[in-house]
Every structure is written in C-alpha cells, then in structure tokens.
Amino acid sequence: MTRAHRSLHRIIWPILVLLIVLGVALALWRRPPPEHAGAVAPALSQERVA
Amino acid sequence: MSVGLRAVQWNRDKVIYDAILVGGVVLYIGGYLAIAWHTDPPRTQPDAIDLWIRASGSCAFLMLTIILSIGPLARLDGRFLKLLYNRRHFGVLTFLVACFHFACLLDWYISLQALPNLAAELTKWGDYTKFIGFPFKALGLAALLILFLLAATSHDFWLMFLTPRVWKFLHMLLYAGYGLVVMHVALGHMQGDRSPLVPIMLFASFGIVAGLHLVAGWRERRTDRAAEGNGWLAVGALASIPDKGARIVAAPAGERIAVFRDGNQIGAVTNLCAHQNGPLGEGRIIDGCITCPWHGYQYRLADGCAPPPFTEKLVTYRVRLERGIIEVDPTPLAPGTPAAIVVV
Numbered sequence: 106m107t108r109a110h111r112s113l114h115r116i117i118w119p120i121l122v123l124l125i126v127l128g129v130a131l132a133l134w135r136r137p138p139p140e141h142a143g144a145v146a147p148a149l150s151q152e153r154v155a
Numbered sequence: 156m157s158v159g160l161r162a163v164q165w166n167r168d169k170v171i172y173d174a175i176l177v178g179g180v181v182l183y184i185g186g187y188l189a190i191a192w193h194t195d196p197p198r199t200q201p202d203a204i205d206l207w208i209r210a211s212g213s214c215a216f217l218m219l220t221i222i223l224s225i226g227p228l229a230r231l232d233g234r235f236l237k238l239l240y241n242r243r244h245f246g247v248l249t250f251l252v253a254c255f256h257f258a259c260l261l262d263w264y265i266s267l268q269a270l271p272n273l274a275a276e277l278t279k280w281g282d283y284t285k286f287i288g289f290p291f292k293a294l295g296l297a298a299l300l301i302l303f304l305l306a307a308t309s310h311d312f313w314l315m316f317l318t319p320r321v322w323k324f325l326h327m328l329l330y331a332g333y334g335l336v337v338m339h340v341a342l343g344h345m346q347g348d349r350s351p352l353v354p355i356m357l358f359a360s361f362g363i364v365a366g367l368h369l370v371a372g373w374r375e376r377r378t379d380r381a382a383e384g385n386g387w388l389a390v391g392a393l394a395s396i397p398d399k400g401a402r403i404v405a406a407p408a409g410e411r412i413a414v415f416r417d418g419n420q421i422g423a424v425t426n427l428c429a430h431q432n433g434p435l436g437e438g439r440i441i442d443g444c445i446t447c448p449w450h451g452y453q454y455r456l457a458d459g460c461a462p463p464p465f466t467e468k469l470v471t472y473r474v475r476l477e478r479g480i481i482e483v484d485p486t487p488l489a490p491g492t493p494a495a496i497v498v499v
Contacts, residue, residue, distance in 0.1 A: 106432055108410055110323055111379065115372045117330055122365045125337050129357055132341040135287050139349050 172241040176248050183217070184210045204263045209344075211256035216340065218249040219333055220360040227371035233437070236448050243309045246329075250306040253299050260292075291343035294335045301332035311430075319432045337361050379405050387475070387482040390414045393498060396421070396481065401445075403436035406485035411436065412472055414483055415445055415456055422456040422495030423472035423483045429454075430467070458493040471495075 106114075187210035197203040222245050228235040264270045273292070276282075282290050305326055307313075314322045337357055345353045388404050396402045396416040403411050403426055411426035413436030424445065426436045433449030440446065444453035444462060454461050459469030468490035474483050476498050488494055 106323065106434070107320060107427060108379065109320075110327070110432070111372070111375060113324070113327065114368065115376075117327070118365060118368045118372060121330060121334055122369070125334050125361055125365075126358075128338050129341045129354065129361070131286065132338075132345060133354050136346050137287070 169241050169244065173244050173248075176245060180214060180218075180248065180252060183214050187213065201263055201266050204259055204266055207259040208256060208263060211252055211259055212340075212344075215249055215253040215256055216336055216360070218245065218252060219329075219336060220364055222246055222249060223329065223333055223364045224367055227367035230371045230375070230434075231367070233448070239449055246302075247306045247309055250299075250302040253302050257295075257299055287342070287346065289342050291339050294339040294342065298332045298335040298339060301328050301335070305329060305332075314431060319427075319430065323432055333361075333364065378403060378411065387477070387484050388412075390474075390481040390483055392479055393421070393476070393481060399440040401436040401438075403434075404483060409485060409487075412483055412485065413445075414474065414481060415440060417443070417456050419498045420456060420495055421474050421476075421481055421498055422459075423474045424454065424456075424459045425470040425472075425487070427469075428452050429461075429469060435469075457495045458491055460491045 188206055191206050191210070197206060222242060225235060225238045225242055225245075229239045261270070261273075264273050276290055277293055277296075279290065282288055283293075305328065308317070308322065308325065317325065337360075340353065340357060345357070388406065390396065390402055390404055393416070396414060398416055398418065401413040401415040403413050405411050411434075412423050413426040413434075414421065414423045415436075417440045424435060426434055428435050428447040428449065430447065430450055430452045433447045433452075435445055435447055435454075438446045438448040440456065441453070443455070445456055446453050452461065452467065453465075454467070454469050459471040461467040470487045470490050471492050471494040472483050472485065472487060473494050474481060474496055476482075476496070
C-alpha cells in the first residue's frame with residue numbers, strides 16, 4: 106500500500122468506528138418495545154399485501 | 156504476472172480456495188435452513204422465502220466480515236497471507252450471495268403480489284428524515300451497488316487500466332459498504348427481532364474488523380517514520396538484513412524502500428509491487444527473484460525488472476556500504492535501472 110492509502114486508512118477507521126458504534130447503539134436504544142413491535146408487524150404486512 | 160488477457164488465471168491453489176469458499180457457503184446456508192426448518196417450520200410460502208432471505212443475508216454479512224479481516228490479519232501475521240492470495244474471488248462470491256439475498260427479497264414481495272410496495276417503501280421520501288423507520292432496504296441496496304462496482308472491477312484488466320493506486324482507492328469503498336450493511340441490519344432486522352443475538356453479532360463482527368484495522372494501522376506508524384539523515388539513509392549493518400529477505404526504510408515524504416540481500420548482493424527497490432502495490436519488502440527472494448508475498452509477482456534484484464517474458468519494472472534505488480553500514484539514496488531511479496551492488 107502507498108503512504109496515501111495508509112494515511113487514508115488511519116483517517117477512515119476511527120471515523121467509521123465512531124459512526125457505526127453510535128448508529129447501532131442508537132438503533133438499539135430507540136428500538137420499539139416488544140408489544141409495540143408485535144402490534145406493528147401485522148399492520149405492516151397487511152399494508153404490503155394491500 | 157500476465158502476458159495476455161485471460162478471464163481468470165486458474166491454478167491449483169485458486170481452485171482449492173474457490174472450492175472451499177463455495178463449499179462453505181453451501182454448508183452455511185444449508186445448515187441455517189435445516190436448523191430453522193427443524194426448530195420452527197415455515198407455515199406459508201412467504202415464511203419459507205423469509206428464511207432464505209435471512210440465511211443468505213447473514214452469510215453475505217459473515218463473508219464481508221471475513222474479507223475485511225484478511226488484510227489487517229495478513230499485515231499482523233504472515234500466516235494469513237494464504238487467505239489474501241485469492242481474496243478477489245472471495246469478494247465476487249460475496250457479491251453473488253448478496254445478489255441472491257436481494258433476489259429472495261424480490262421473490263418474497265412477488266409471492267405476496269406486493270412488488271409495487273417495495274418501490275413505495277424506497278420512495279417514501281419523508282422516511283429518509285427519520286432514524287427509526289429509515290428505509291433500511293435502501294442502505295442494503297447502496298451496499299449491493301458498491302459490491303457490484305468492486306466485483307465488476309476486480310479483474311487484473313481494471314487494475315492495470317485504472318492503475319493500482321486508483322484501483323486500491325476505489326476498492327476502499329468496501330469499508331463504506333460494510334458500514335452500510337451494519338446499519339441495514341441495525342435499522343432493519345434488529346428492530347423486529349428482540350433476541351440479543353443480533354446486536355451481539357453486529358458489535359462483535361464490526362468490533363473485530365475495526366479493531367484489526369486500527370491495530371494494524373497503529374503498528375505501521377513506526378515503519379512510516381522516515382529514517383534520519385541528509386541524502387543517504389542508513390539501513391543497518393549487512394548482517395541486519397536477513398539473507399533472501401529485506402529491511403524496509405521510509406524515505407522522507409516518500410514511499411517505503413525495500414533493501415534486499417541475496418548472499419553478498421544488496422539491492423533496493425520500491426516496496427510497492429507493480430501488480431497491486433503489495434509490500435515487496437515482506438516477501439522473500441525465491442529462485443533469485445524478489446517475490447511479492449501477495450500474489451507471487453517476481454522481479455530481479457539487480458534491476459527491478461520482471462524476468463522475461465514478463466514486462467513489469469520497479470523503481471530502484473542506489474545503495475552503498477559506508478563504514479560497515481548499508482545506506483540507500485532515497486532519490487528514485489527510473490524503473491528497471493540496474494542499481495544493486497556486490498559487497499565483498
């Protein structure tokens with residue numbers, strides 16, 4: 106790898122780690138509660154079929 | 156090395172590598188379906204298709220995780236170089252599995268006679284401003300497009316056409332593709348599945364890949380520190396360069412230089428292989444030629460030229476022995492210029 110590739114690597118990965126960890130953590134934290142998810146699922150499938 | 160265009164340059168090692176890959180994919184998807192069918196048999200056709208979607212999707216995700224781990228693993232431990240050798244076939248197969256995942260999704264909508272709903276989901280522009288409720292399938296599609304671009308340009312023709320430097324930058328798009336896939340799962344499957352398995356799998360997979368890249372990048376910082384000196388750079392005593400091996404030095408504001416020793420012959424070439432910019436200095440001298448650890452491209456130590464009938468040439472550097480210390484002039488010579496010396 107060239108020096109430029111290695112430099113880009115060193116910039117990209119910390120940014121990617123920050124974005125993905127925040128994104129997944131937020132998606133986990135804000136995920137709808139089970140009873141709500143259960144209520145939403147049939148509605149979604151009906152909507153899809155309609 | 157190639158002297159003509161061939162669709163795929165098969166050899167025994169590649170056939171074995173590919174057979175293991177295909178076998179692994181069949182085993183994974185077959186095993187997933189068998190276990191899922193046994194524990195919770197699907198009641199309807201869409202349910203059955205849904206299992207195929209999950210099996211192929213998780214397979215593609217696992218394959219991406221492995222592919223992205225191979226590069227840093229090979230930099231940290233040479234034993235993983237064997238996996239790197241045919242990584243492009245691994246990537247193309249991952250694209251095919253991802254395509255199959257997408258085809259299963261289309262089949263699911265068709266089985267419900269609801270294909271227009273997919274288009275409606277993807278074009279519901281208001282949803283793109285939400286976090287939970289974001290059209291996660293669009294993230295998957297974007298990742299699939301990246302995989303397509305990389306698979307389509309994976310052949311050596313594109314490597315030569317684009318130049319290794321541009322090709323490598325282009326293929327670094329895979330990192331973004333992986334990020335898109337992680338968020339595709341986090342905002343899609345993970346929202347409906349309360350099992351802790353999905354977040355654990357996401358964090359563990361991404362953690363392994365990111366950790367390996369960060370550690371490998373951190374370790375390489377040392378090698379990138381330019382050697383001190385005005386003009387000629389000190390490499391070390393003759394005995395400090397392993398026979399049939401190399402020591403790598405960094406030129407000020409330049410690329411790495413690989414200084415090789417073959418008995419009492421010393422020569423310096425760029426550390427970048429002409430094929431895919433592989434780290435030549437981590438390779439060995441085999442049959443009198445510097446051999447790239449990635450794909451086995453070979454160059455003569457004396458002048459950096461590939462042996463006939465091949466035509467690749469490397470940038471070379473002047474070397475000298477001063478008071479028992481090997482030194483290298485960081486000014487690059489034209490590719491293929493003889494510059495090696497014999498130390499008596």
